[in-house]
Structure formats: C-alpha cells, structure tokens
Amino acid sequence: MPPWLKRYRKEAKPLAVPSWRKWLAVGATAALVAFVALQRTEAAHLLRLLGRTDWRWLPAPVLCEALFQSNEATIYWLMYRVMGHRTRLPRVIRLTLAAAFVNRIAPSAGVSGTALFTERMARVGVPPSATVTVNLARYVLDYGAFALILGCGMIYLSLHHELTPVEIRAAATLGALILALLVVAAVLVSMRSALVAVVTALARALNRGVARLGVGNAVSVDAAAAGVDEALQAVAVLAHSGRSTAALVCMGFFIHLFDLAGLWSVFMAVGHPVHLGVLVAGYGLAYLAGFVSLVPSGLGVFEASMAVVYASLGVHLAQAVLVTLLYRLFSLWMPVLAGYAALQITLKEDRPNAQAL
Template identity: 25%
Template sequence: MADPPRPRRSFPRPRSRRRGGLPRHCRRPPVRCAAPGSCRGSLARPDGARPVTATPEERRRGRRRRPRGWLAPVPRPLRRGVAAFVALLLVEYVVLPQVAGASKSLHLLASVHVGWLLAGVGLEAASLLSYAQLTRAVLPRRDNAPSLFDALRIDLATLAVSHVVPGGSAAGTSLGYRLLTESGVSGADAGFAVATQGIGSAVVLNVLLWLGLVVSLPTRGFNPLYGTAAVVGIVLLGGFAGLVVLLTRAEAQATRILRGIARRIPGLDPQAVHDVVARLAERLRELSADRSLLFAAIGWAAANWLLDAASLWVFLLAFGHTMSPDGLIVAYALANVLGAIPVTPGGLGIVEGVLTSALVGFGSPRGVAILGVLGWRLVNFWLPIPAGALAYLSLRVEPDAPREAKAAELEQLARRSAEDAEDRRTWATRIGLRRPD
C-alpha cells in the first residue's frame, strides 16, 4: 500500500527585492550615481559596488542644504533670532494691547498728531547722541579716541545686544568693551569707560527719581512701589559711593583684596588685576580732579535720560494728553529703575507694565497711556535693534562686502553674545522658573 502523499510545506513568501520602488541594495550613501537605470540619482558606494540611496534622515539633510532664495546665505541661528524678534514684536504690539483693553481706544489713532510723533523720534535720536557724548566724555582725551559717529555706532551695537539677550547687560558690556579696544582705546580705559557709563548713568537716573519723589510726595501721597524703587536706588548709590571711595582713598587696600581674590581664581593673573585697579583708580582721580570733565559727564548722562523722558511726554501728547512733569519723571524713572533688574532683555514687559500703571495713577487716560507707551517703546527699545545690527556691520565689515560675510559676522556676534550672557538654566532658575531640559 502506497504511503499517503505528504502535505506540501508552505514556506514564507520571499521578500521583494524592491523596496519603495527601488532595489533592496539601495540603502545608504555618500556619492550620487550617474549611471542610467532605476538607480540614477541615488548614491553609489565608494568601493564601486552597486549604487545605494540615502536614508530618510540623509534626504532631509540634503533638502536642508538646498538654497532657499535670498535667505540662503543667512545662517539658521540668525534666521531663528529674526523670527523670535518678529514674534516678540507681534506679541507686544498685537496681543498685549488687546489683553490690556487698548483695542477699545484704537479710535485715538485716527486723531493722533503725526508731527508730535516725529518730534518724539527726534528726541529719542538726541538721547542716543547724548549717550554717545557720555561715552566720549569718560574716555581719555587722546588722538586715538573714537569720534562721535564711532561712539554712536558702538553704543547702538551694545544696546541691540542688551535688548535681545536675556540678562544681556553682561553681553552688551562685553561687546562695548571689545569694540572700544578695537577702535584703539586701551583695555583699562575701555573698562573704565564702560563701567562708568553704565553705573554713572544709573546713578543719575536714581537721582532723578529721588528728585521727582521729593516734588510729588507732598501732593500725591505715597505708593508702596515707590519704596521698592527707593530701596534699589539706595543700594545702587551706596555701592557706587563705596566703590569710588575704595579706589580713590584706599587704593592699596583695594588692590590687596583683589589680588588675594585673583590668586584663588584659576586663569586670573594677580599682576594684571593690580594693573587694572591702578589704572581705574588713576582715571577716577583724573575725573574727580577735572571738574569740567566731571560736570560734562553728569550733564550728558542727565541729558540722555531727560531727552528720553521728553520723547515719552511727546508721544503721550500726540494722543491728546498733557502729562505733568513731576508725574512723568516719577513714572519714567520708576519704570527704568525696576526694568534694570535683569529679568528680561532691556526690561521688556516690566517697563511697559510699570510705566503704564504709573501714568494711569498720575492721571493719564488708560488708552492714551497704553498707546503712548507702546509708541515710545517702538523707538526706545525696538528700533535700536536693527539699527545696532547695521552699526555693528559698519564697524566690522566693508560696505561692499558680500552678503555672506555680513551674515557670518552677525552669526558670530550672536554666538559670542550668547556665550557672554547668562546660561539659560541659570537665568530661568534666578527668576523662579523651572530649569528647561
């Protein structure tokens, strides 16, 4: 009897040698195949084997390397920075006004006085020129001192960086020091100028706040916010006075303390620290001995703040409200003192919120206060950013340089500014946020 037929075993169907319309060998790259056939345009192996195609990730990278029109030479970090700049601009001028109720006061735009707006822009430009004169006033009078135009461009570049980077005052100070030394100023003189310019200007602002409080308190009463600003002012004024006394009256003790600190910090040269302290003390003595130079520096610092405040007053006037001088000075100085606390770049959001509330408290209509402050911040905070970028390029590259060179220079500026500023983890932790991953 014959054995029953054995059942046929079923084997799995072999996989197709074609995958996605391409042979199975088409897997990985790096040289493109020029041979005719289905693999044309794929990538060939360097050993001469059959051609292979790129992986999805490599294809995405290849697409990213393709030129994108006029934005192709612009580095990606710079494009992202511009996108963030535009996003913040839209948030401040589109979203926040609607949240604050300014959309109900948009009818004021129909009656705005354009002439007063132009006058406000002119006053802001005069304020920036005064700041450039302050820079020149605290530098030694030598043949290699920067001209007014060079000082203005350096200050604009510094402002642009400090308005963009969180905690950007350190990055702006570093950039100002670097640009001054590249213009021919010695390192010690540049350090003294940057420090005196920043601290002295802040001292003058606090003096203006105190004068405004002395005038307004008897007639308008006390506000708890005044106390906060007054405490900040006292700490700043006391620290500045102590620094001046330490460097002019006790230079030997200051040098000994700083040399001892420098010995314990890796990378610091105690002798270099000694030389810098000696030069700073010498410059302070020169500044205090030359009364005309001292008064010129104080005058230019006061002119910078007063012209900026006058620009705000004119922007409010353009929308139909005349602000009292004492209320304007107190509100303006209060907002700038609190905005100097390094929480956001250039006090973004803090200055607007404090200033609007203070102006309303001093009698300004809410709609006028919001629109006036936003218009003033447009020329005070936002316009110096592109102007500073152009000023930096004019200092670093030739006018006829290719666009790629200018983009590379701006990318290097962004990278160095990010390195000089606070780390984002430190910055987020300091203001009470959770550490980002």
C-alpha cells in the same frame, strides 16, 4: 600665556548676530503684549485715538532719541579724550549703538555690551582697563541721574497720591544700591594701593589652586595688578579733570532729560498734556520695573508698568497704553534696528592694526 588660554583663543568663535528664530521670538512677544493691550482697552477705542494722533509731534521723539544716542556716545568719547586716548566720534557712535543692541537682546547687566566695546576698542590701541573704566563711569552717571529723577517722581507721588508699599520698597532698594555703588567707588579710588595688593593676593591664590589641577597659571599676577592700577588711575583722572568732569555730570543728566522730552512729545501727539510730576513719576517707576525684571529690555513688564502708573495718575487707560506703545517704538525698537545695523558693520572690522575711523 597659559596653554589652556591659547587653546581657548584659537577655538573661540566670533560674536554671532542673533538668528531669525530669536527675532521671531521677540516679535511674537511684542505681538502678544500688543494683543493683551488691545483686549484690555477696547481695540476700537485705541484705534480711534491713533487716528486722532497729531502726527506733527512724532518727529520730536525721533529727534530726542537721536540726541539721546549721540549724547551717550559723546560721553564715551569725552571720557576717552580725558584719559588721553584719541578716537573719532563716528566710531564711538557706531560702537555705542552696537553695544546697546547687544545689551537689549541679552540681559547681562551691561556685561555683553561692555565686552564688545572693550574688544573693538582694543583693536585701535585702547587698553581694556580704560574701556571697562569708561563703561563703569557711564553707568554711575546714568544710574545717579536716574536715582535723582526717580526721587523727584516719588516725592510728587507722595504729595499728590498714595504710594503703595511695593513702590516705596522698590525705590528705596534701588536708591540704596546706587548710593552703595557710589560709596564703594569713592573708597576704591582713595585706597588704590590697598586694592592692588588685594588683587595681587587673590591672583596668586587662584594660581596656586589651579596649579593643583596641573593646568598652569590661570592669570598673570603682574598683569592683573597692572590692570587694576590702570583702571583706578583712570577713575582718578576722570574725577579730577575739572571742566570735563562737570560736563560729564551734566551730560549724564541729559541721558534721561532727552528721554523725558521724547515721552512728553508722545503725550502731546496723543493730545493729552500732562504735569511734569506725572510725566516723571510714570517714567521713573516704569524704568524701575524694567531694571528689576529678567526680560530683555523689560519687554512687557515696562509697558504694563508705565500704562498702569499713568492710568492711576489720571490718564485714560487707552491713552496711557497708546502713549506707552508709541514711546517704546521710538525708544526701544528704533534703536534696536539702528544697533543691529551698527553691529553688522562693527563685526566686519577685522583689521587689528587699523587706525580709529
């Protein structure tokens, strides 16, 4: 191992839980969003709607969110089993919640959560290449299902409402990116030996460049090639596992179906049933706005987009705002609290050779 890497590992600090100042900033942002919403929709009217809410419907979005999180964890767990790595589901559920919490407070395109997942699973003998592959495959399932749902929403809007140029360009761009991701993944799997050769050449070139600085090798060429080969082999196993592959694809769609069911339950609680096309259109465009924003979890951007879209589709603005705030309470803030607790438990696991719980 290079000396500089040994020094880095000695000096590296454990992952820290966000301080109270960051939580204060998040709370202040949420309060500002709520204040603006109240000012724009007449606070008295919104409070009257809240008072008329049918609270018997509210356990439904809680259940849907629990099913959503359990489904995500089961996807990870099943992928690990297909690849030959045995780990118990409770551990994967805890890591899923903790990784989701890290991703939501630190917008890094999922890299921070994947790093946490990789480091913790390595403690129980799962190679980092396997965990990275599992996380990438999960994102492919998620975004592939979302692209289909967004496409259905856009078709509904094109048939019943006039689409704006911004909505068309944004949806087309996201669809093109997802399609490109799937094509690249298929090409990489089919050209495994060529990709390993490319990675080997890049690693050697990097080592030659670093050697001129007198630092030593930056990366092990053999380890880099072996890691890429293991990852591509794992992808091939996932893609050709028969019934398990079909089950994973179905579970990928349930990621968003559980979310849509929770949103529909909130509409029912508010007393404003909506057409399935309206439900899907508002959901898809709101998440699209959240994806492209630089704010953690699309905070503020998501809420404004969902409320505006539903208001433009015939929902009263006050009801649209109330539905959005209640939905985000269940789909964002409740998992954040659960993820924070899961992260606290995860960070206390300091047994490198512990068995999977």
